[in-house]
Amino acid sequence: LAKTTQPISMDSYEGQEVNITCSHNNIATNDYITWYQQFPSQGPRFIIQGYKTKVTNEVASLFIPADRKSSTLSLPRVSLSDTAVYYCLVADTGFQKLVFGTGTRLLVSP
């Protein structure tokens, strides 16, 4: 399993764009990059997934450079409700033995 490294915590203010970068130097050819969000007392919730270049949905954007050794989750104009832990994972096309690290704790202040 490819390991990921992300900042332990980040602070932001309402209305700002937040970019959380994840390093995955040992990503394999078949691995996809997936991001989850977890609120206190809830299970992780899928946000976005990609393989290369850029992916955008109604919640976030995911930027993946050509070498795929890192990825950046971009949250546009965050609000207080975006305060959560964000996990970056890589997974291949096999069994989903996902390992969630400590994630990045994002705190959005007024």
Added chain:
Amino acid sequence: DTAVSQTPKYLVTQMGNDKSIKCEQNLGHDTMYWYKQDSKKFLKIMFSYNNKELIINETVPNRFSPKSPDKAHLNLHINSLELGDSAVYFCASSASRDRAYNSPLHFGNGTRLTVT
């Protein structure tokens, strides 16, 4: 409608007891999982079932026994509970076990187990 539901939400018990956690998903998914989140917030897979068949069994004490009566249910039974079993246990499901892409995990809201 709750997609993945677990019961109970909280479970407080004494060492040596046996307890069960139930999980049900109404998403029509084929694969279900049990994850454990420890005090340091690491979330690790314990078991996975695909259509009632055990496909992943990580290094978990055999005091933990999953049971899947049908593909919509995956229960976790724990015997002889120990202090170190205190954690939050999450049930999850996914549409497919064979590919990670377009088959994200859907998690329940967890069961906080406290062993005293």
